[in-house]
Amino acid sequence: NAGVMQNPRHLVRRRGQEARLRCSPMKGHSHVYWYRQLPEEGLKFMVYLQKENIIDESGMPKERFSAEFPKEGPSILRIQQVVRGDSAAYFCASSPQTEGSEKLFFGSGTQLSVL
Amino acid sequence: RKEVEQDPGPFNVPEGATVAFNCTYSNSASQSFFWYRQDCRKEPKLLMSVYSSGNEDGRFTAQLNRASQYISLLIRDSKLSDSATYLCVVNGRGSTLGRLYFGRGTQLTVWP
Numbered sequence: 517n518a519g520v521m522q523n524p525r526h527l528v529r530r531r532g533q534e535a536r537l538r539c540s541p542m543k544g545h546s547h548v549y550w551y552r553q554l555p556e557e558g559l560k561f562m563v564y565l566q567k568e569n570i571i572d573e574s575g576m577p578k579e580r581f582s583a584e585f586p587k588e589g590p591s592i593l594r595i596q597q598v599v600r601g602d603s604a605a606y607f608c609a610s611s612p613q614t615e616g617s618e619k620l621f622f623g624s625g626t627q628l629s630v631l
Numbered sequence: 632r633k634e635v636e637q638d639p640g641p642f643n644v645p646e647g648a649t650v651a652f653n654c655t656y657s658n659s660a661s662q663s664f665f666w667y668r669q670d671c672r673k674e675p676k677l678l679m680s681v682y683s684s685g686n687e688d689g690r691f692t693a694q695l696n697r698a699s700q701y702i703s704l705l706i707r708d709s710k711l712s713d714s715a716t717y718l719c720v721v722n723g724r725g726s727t728l729g730r731l732y733f734g735r736g737t738q739l740t741v742w743p
Contacts, residue, residue: 622674
């Protein structure tokens with residue numbers, strides 16, 4: 517039973533390029549969360565999605581960042597025109613969202629480095 | 632003020648020692664509390680939930696003090712494999728389910 521799958525594990529981009537991070541939730545999970553961990557910081561919530569719906573994007577930067585979770589395929593976190601400050605570990609998590617369940621299962625993350 | 636505050640450590644203890652970590656949270660409406668473990672910038676993994684009455688899982692004991700908004704984790708008989716960063720995590724009433732607030736983590740190194 518595969519866990520949360522993220523790819524790529526490492527992504528290097530130059531300033532101004534676009535970064536696309538992918539996440540496939542655990543089998544049977546239809547709720548996806550993206551978190552960002554800056555160097556020496558704790559994880560910070562970015563966005564919560566269900567299939568074809570953004571439920572809470574209050575943690576997303578106002579510009580350049582977007583996320584989607586289409587009916588088919590993985591969830592995508594897209595960062596346009598990356599800057600050095602975007603360098604971080606981006607973790608995706610999923611949950612079964614049964615009533616009362618707030619336990620998240622995390623993927624191994626994508627380490628984004630912006631040159 | 633940060634949602635969750637932790638002493639970053641590091642804590643360096645010998646095998647077999649008992650070590651305790653503390654954490655405070657700012658939102659008095661928080662309803663769910665957890666300890667996660669993170670190894671070397673890998674993904675966080677749930678260690679245990681924290682219940683109002685306190686709970687134990689093997690060598691690990693978690694306590695919650697709602698009045699003081701304080702959470703603790705006690706590790707008895709430390710093993711080398713316990714070396715990791717321990718993350719205090721809370722949610723809040725009315726918050727998006729799954730929207731968790733993470734502390735910066737407390738680093739633990741257990742030496743032989």
